[in-house]
Amino acid sequence: MLTKAELQRLRSLREKKTREELGFFVLEGEKVVAELLAAKFSFSEIYATPAWPGAKTHAITVEEMARASHFPTPSSVLAVGRIVRTALAPGALDRGLTLALDGVQDAGNVGTLIRIADWFAFDRVVLSPDCADLFHQKTINASMGSFVRMTAHTAELARALKKTSAPILGCDLTGDDVHALPPLRDAVVVIGSEGRGLSPAVAARVTRRVTIPKFGGAESLNAATAAAIVCDNLRRAQARV
Amino acid sequence: MLTKAELQRLRSLREKKTREELGFFVLEGEKVVAELLAAKFSFSEIYATPAWPGAKTHAITVEEMARASHFPTPSSVLAVGRIVRTALAPGALDRGLTLALDGVQDAGNVGTLIRIADWFAFDRVVLSPDCADLFHQKTINASMGSFVRMTAHTAELARALKKTSAPILGCDLTGDDVHALPPLRDAVVVIGSEGRGLSPAVAARVTRRVTIPKFGGAESLNAATAAAIVCDNLRRAQARV
Numbered sequence: 001m002l003t004k005a006e007l008q009r010l011r012s013l014r015e016k017k018t019r020e021e022l023g024f025f026v027l028e029g030e031k032v033v034a035e036l037l038a039a040k041f042s043f044s045e046i047y048a049t050p051a052w053p054g055a056k057t058h059a060i061t062v063e064e065m066a067r068a069s070h071f072p073t074p075s076s077v078l079a080v081g082r083i084v085r086t087a088l089a090p091g092a093l094d095r096g097l098t099l100a101l102d103g104v105q106d107a108g109n110v111g112t113l114i115r116i117a118d119w120f121a122f123d124r125v126v127l128s129p130d131c132a133d134l135f136h137q138k139t140i141n142a143s144m145g146s147f148v149r150m151t152a153h154t155a156e157l158a159r160a161l162k163k164t165s166a167p168i169l170g171c172d173l174t175g176d177d178v179h180a181l182p183p184l185r186d187a188v189v190v191i192g193s194e195g196r197g198l199s200p201a202v203a204a205r206v207t208r209r210v211t212i213p214k215f216g217g218a219e220s221l222n223a224a225t226a227a228a229i230v231c232d233n234l235r236r237a238q239a240r241v
Numbered sequence: 242m243l244t245k246a247e248l249q250r251l252r253s254l255r256e257k258k259t260r261e262e263l264g265f266f267v268l269e270g271e272k273v274v275a276e277l278l279a280a281k282f283s284f285s286e287i288y289a290t291p292a293w294p295g296a297k298t299h300a301i302t303v304e305e306m307a308r309a310s311h312f313p314t315p316s317s318v319l320a321v322g323r324i325v326r327t328a329l330a331p332g333a334l335d336r337g338l339t340l341a342l343d344g345v346q347d348a349g350n351v352g353t354l355i356r357i358a359d360w361f362a363f364d365r366v367v368l369s370p371d372c373a374d375l376f377h378q379k380t381i382n383a384s385m386g387s388f389v390r391m392t393a394h395t396a397e398l399a400r401a402l403k404k405t406s407a408p409i410l411g412c413d414l415t416g417d418d419v420h421a422l423p424p425l426r427d428a429v430v431v432i433g434s435e436g437r438g439l440s441p442a443v444a445a446r447v448t449r450r451v452t453i454p455k456f457g458g459a460e461s462l463n464a465a466t467a468a469a470i471v472c473d474n475l476r477r478a479q480a481r482v
Binding site: 144218 | 280353356357358359360361362363383385386387390420453454455456457458459460461462463465466469470473474476477480
């Protein structure tokens with residue numbers, strides 16, 4: 001049973017503005033909800049039809065799900081989670097490995113980047129305020145369970161980078177060969193937007209420009225691809241110590 | 242001026258089936274059309290409104306473009322290209338570097354993988370017949386100009402792999418460390434579908450299983466991310482010779 005007020009709330013959480021106001025996000029789909037549950041995420045509500053095999057807080061009908069769902073083919077489950085934002089502590093970037101996203105616009109890319117950070121056991125991800133929303137369905141879909149495991153902060157990137165003592169790595173086409181990276185225990189890897197690359201304020205903070213050797217004709221690699229290669233080389237260099 | 246027959250043809254080329262029947266594909270958007278032109282792709286027709294600064298074969302109005310376009314916000318240009326399919330020559334996989342896609346379903350991923358193959362100067366990309374269509378707008382968008390530069394074949398993958406003498410590299414979680422790859426002048430890198438990985442028939446052809454060292458909690462990397470890391474390591478190992 002789904003009240004009119006509940007229906008309205010679930011639908012309104014599709015809007016970033018409402019999510020921020022109410023402090024909750026919605027997530028649909030058996031696979032992604034199961035992944036978050038497996039990663040020990042605690043949803044505040046789980047609306048589900050009889051087809052959903054897992055736990056639920058609200059049993060609803062297929063017709064009610066169709067009204068609440070954002071998708072043409074609704075799944076059997078729609079979960080609501082609380083938005084928790086952790087402030088970036090002063091000095092946090094000085095220690096360990098940080099993946100910093102500067103204006104990455106596509107929610108799928110943000111999610112994929114969080115998954116990469118998780119694979120390589122980065123300590124945190126920092127998103128500039130103009131990145132795609134961390135609590136968008138597409139971001140969470142692409143990040144898989146990494147959304148739960150990784151600590152993600154939103155912060156004014158150029159300002160946060162200004163204060164850190166860790167080396168700041170940025171990709172461009174004329175930097176040092178990424179294959180020759182020295183072992184770095186602490187580092188920030190900055191990744192720019194798909195279309196424009198790094199913003200000037202963030203680019204000015206880069207202390208080590210690295211380049212992925214190119215052999216063919218492509219002008220660039222996409223953000224997630226470049227990030228993955230840099231992270232792999234960073235971990236490989238560390239392993240040499 | 243756009244005739245009714247032209248309009249119908251342009252619209253119908255949005256369907257894969259019609260593309261195959263007629264042997265043409267359509268592509269919209271200033272950026273991607275300009276990229277293909279810069280890569281010397283020769284379109285058979287270019288329909289454009291007065292806002293398009295480049296060459297055109299058919300001048301049409303904004304209203305006509307709105308009718309022909311697939312997008313809610315049409316661009317100033319819609320180009321038609323001939324579909325050219327090159328058969329995979331016997332023995333082709335024995336020489337050089339091949340990126341082979343086994344059931345990669347997402348058109349954006351197929352495009353990104355073609356761009357990666359181009360960056361690392363692979364000799365060819367081979368798509369299994371159940372991959373997303375090479376001539377889909379999203380594939381071409383994601384591949385950027387690499388769509389023009391890379392030679393892409395569609396072939397029954399398991400059969401083609403059976404006949405090759407080149408080592409066949411597949412990613413899994415229990416293979417040899419990708420950082421310890423020997424220099425390989427010739428190699429086929431196989432990439433599986435996003436959800437299911439390699440098909441059993443293709444997995445059975447893999448002669449060298451490689452693993453990207455994992456440090457954190459993510460269960461996997463996505464297809465394009467994994468491919469990029471393997472390609473970078475392959476080129477890096479070659480450079481040591």
